[in-house]
Amino acid sequence: MKPVYFLFLLLGVTLSASAQSTLTGRVMDQKGRALPGANVFLQGTYDGANTDSTGNFRFTSAKDTATLLVSYIGYEPFSKKISIGQSTPFTIRLTETANELNTVVITAGSFEASDEKRMTMLKPMDIVTTAGANADITAAMNLLPGTQRVGEQTGLFVRGGSGEEAKVVIDGMIVQNPYFSSMPDLQSRGRFQPFMFKGTSFSTGGYSAQYGQALSSVLLLNTTDKTQNEGLGVSINLANAALSYDHATENSSISATGYYGNLKPLFSLVRQNMDWTHVPEFAGSSLTYRLQPSKTGMLKFYGMYSNSRLGMNFIDPSNETGKTAFNQRNGNFFTTSTYTDSWAGGRWSLNSGLSYSYDTDATTFDVYDFGRSSERLQGRAVLTRLLPANNSLLLGTEASRVTYRNAVAGTQYALHDNYGAVFVESQTYLGRNLAVQLGLRGEYSSVISRFNLAPRISMAYKTGTFSQVSLAYGQFYQTPDYRYLYHNTSLNYERADHLILNYQIIKNKRTFRVETFYKNYAQLVREFTGQPHDANPYRFPIGRTDNSGNGYAQGFDIFWRDQKTIKGLDYWVTYSYVDSKRLFQQFAVAATPTFISNHNISLIGKRYFEKISTNMGLTYTISSGRPYYNPTNENFLADRTPMVNNLSFSASHITRIKKNLVVLYTSVDNILNTHNVFTYRYTPDRNGGPGQTRYAVGPQSYRSFFVGGMIMLSKKAKVNVNDL
Structure with missing residues (x-):
């Protein structure tokens, strides 16, 4: 190689090296603990590195200004616009992502x-x-x-x-x-x-x-989806x-119930302290329909009807006989x-x-x-x-x-x-x-x-x-x-x-x-x-x-x-x-x-x-x-x-x-x-x-x-x- 070409090549390498800057710093959590393996890079470039076992990182870049991005699983992403030429190491503290274990939940009452x-x-x-x-x-x-x-x-x-x-x-x-x-x-x-x-x-x-x-x-009750x-x-x-009866399709479902009840069989086996004149008798039905019209929407309908009848003689000290007849029909x-x-x-x-x-x-x-x-x-x-x-x-x-x-x-x-x-x-x-x-x-x-x-x-x-x-x-x-x-x-x-x-x-x-x-x-x-x-x-x-x-x-x-x-x-x-x-x-x-x-x-x-x-x-x-x-x-x-x-x-x-x-x-x-x-x-x-x-x-x-x-x-x- 001729000396003149070697001189120009050496000069080019030297100029290229002088145009690059080194970025250093450390990534920690809010308590100052190192976060090894965090991804640190400049937005829109391939310049970046992962933090070592002590949370430190080091890489070079030829840019003058850029946005520094840091990501780590379980933590909120970090973003900051920086000047590449600064010589002071960066200190970055990440905040944990909110989840059920690390986020406080209001529970009083x-x-x-x-x-x-x-x-x-x-x-x-x-x-x-x-x-x-x-x-x-x-x-x-x-x-x-x-x-x-x-x-x-x-x-x-x-x-x-x-x-x-x-x-x-x-x-x-x-x-x-x-x-x-x-x-x-x-x-x-x-x-x-x-x-x-x-x-x-x-x-x-x-x-x-x-x-x-x-x-x-x-008492807050939330129906099933x-x-x-x-x-x-x-x-x-x-x-x-x-x-x-229950039936479901890909985006809808229906549930229906019908019942009839009479407590006479139970009362014949279990001794009662009440004087029943008409053993409780009841019937009813319910219907639930659910429709998911979109990925995020949910429509739910619930309806029920019940009817019951009972009668008793209950203890009533205000009555001269000591008892009063009570009868009731409910809808x-x-x-x-x-x-x-x-x-x-x-x-x-x-x-x-x-x-x-x-x-x-x-x-x-x-x-x-x-x-x-x-x-x-x-x-x-x-x-x-x-x-x-x-x-x-x-x-x-x-x-x-x-x-x-x-x-x-x-x-x-x-x-x-x-x-x-x-x-x-x-x-x-x-x-x-x-x-x-x-x-x-x-x-x-x-x-x-x-x-x-x-x-x-x-x-x-x-x-x-x-x-x-x-x-x-x-x-x-x-x-x-x-x-x-x-x-x-x-x-x-x-x-x-x-x-x-x-x-x-x-x-x-x-x-x-x-x-x-x-x-x-x-x-x-x-x-x-x-x-x-x-x-x-x-x-x-x-x-x-x-x-x-x-x-x-x-x-x-x-x-x-x-x-x-x-x-x-x-x-x-x-x-x-x-x-x-x-x-x-x-x-x-x-x-x-x-x-x-x-x-x-x-x-x-x-x-x-x-x-x-x-x-x-x-x-x-x-x-x-x-x-x-x-x-x-x-x-x-x-x-x-x-x-x-x-x-x-x-x-x-x-x-x-x-x-x-x-x-x-x-x-x-x-x-x-x-x-x-x-x-x-x-x-x-x-x-x-x-x-x-x-x-x-x-x-x-x-x-x-x-x-x-x-x-x-x-x-x-x-x-x-x-x-x-």
Whole structure:
């Protein structure tokens, strides 16, 4: 090679080398820990490198300015415009991508019942297989902390709240009549089957601004997006017989059920404490249709109708014979349709719904007409915007028209209420360890011509990989009981202020949770009759009313669930303590209401025996005594009933007959035959003095059993034993 050519070649190499710069730096997480293997490169070029075991990188580039990009699995991408010529090494800190393990979740006051990524407590199969729950959703909720078991009344009683203070919501829509019609001194079941729902969230207080008209709690039920089985199913037991049909295509499905029930076979085997004149008889049907019109859209329709009839002679101390005839025919219709969709890559989502319900009771006490009916039409729409860094903003509105009608010994009452609400809620993540949820709800009720504004705030801080603390505060309003509004529509909303603090750790299929709370009640309705206290639970209010009532409830709950220590065994333990007093209704002084027991304990255990394909469970519950009215005691509601305890057993066996799935089940309630007493009442003195004779109110049967079975006439039907 000639020297001149070699000189030019050497000069070219030298010039090329001098035009390139070296980039160095280190990639770490927010705690300063090295991230080896991170991909570091310049946008639009092939210049880049991977970090070494210490998180350091080094590469060269001929560009002057560029955008530096860094990516690492499990972390948010990093982007920064840089000058290539700078000599200082780059220090880059990446932020973890939000997921269920590293992101805090607001939990104060709330139990998720199926979201396994967050706070799995009870799944639909849990509800079916838990002894003592009798496949009733609300009965299963009574085995969670914060609830109280009130055997002679219907409803969810949560942290010092009455049964009227808890609402049941399906797909965002309030259910006007979630329970079968109430009967004297008996607790009614919920109307809905557990397998209708994919998720159950039970809030014991401090719930979202999306919901209102509940002073104590909400039970949120979300229907399934697909059928559980395919084909025809037949179910028969000592109480009823049913046919079901499920069919699914690629983007739609339909489920239909029809049933007839008569408790005469069961009552002939299980001794009753009630004097039945017409054994409960019922029939009904339901239809569910689901359509997925697009990849992101889902339309769901659910409708049901039920009809029932019963009659009894119940103990009535106000009657000279000591008993009063009670007869009832109930008809219930409920339908709801919802449409959900999302767009812009999921950044926007819509949840809307429309529902209608009608319920009527043709009820007589002796020869007097006490019939009632209710009707509700409601609509709802919620729009959610996902923001960067996993934050979100929610806007929503709902409206309903409710009609109540009552006959009281021949006198007719009617009431109409147009109710509207708007709400906004934001969720902000201040890093991966701290989340804040702010909400505001405004409500208007036409029947009382009043508006309220209810602020809500929740926050949570992640204390470890598997643990966190949560705090919630909020104001909650509820329109007074419609029976008071028949006489006085100038009443104000009743109000409760909630303050909740909780700690929770979930690790290796074990959950520990402790929560303390304080509730302040204000503007409660008081009734002034000018007469001695009337303990009759079926009385119709007639006195002057105002909102001068108040009260409080305070206490704590403990929950422990272990699905790991003993192979195949799933058990949980709950303990709830509540201290509460109120000045409301007919109370002349502040006192603990009759539906409150200070201590409630639940011990639940279940195990699946794979060799015999059988799941067995035991449930033991203990409740301390509740107050009852003793007219011979000068201290109001100072007496207490004995402790109530119950040991129950359940078993379910899975097999196949000609490749068709068969499930056989049995349960025994109150194995020990304990003669529990729920409350006491007193007979009136016919000479005008205080009551003289006390009698006990207890369960309709002390010890009972139940057997039945189901067969799916389809080879595709299956049960996941991991759910048992």
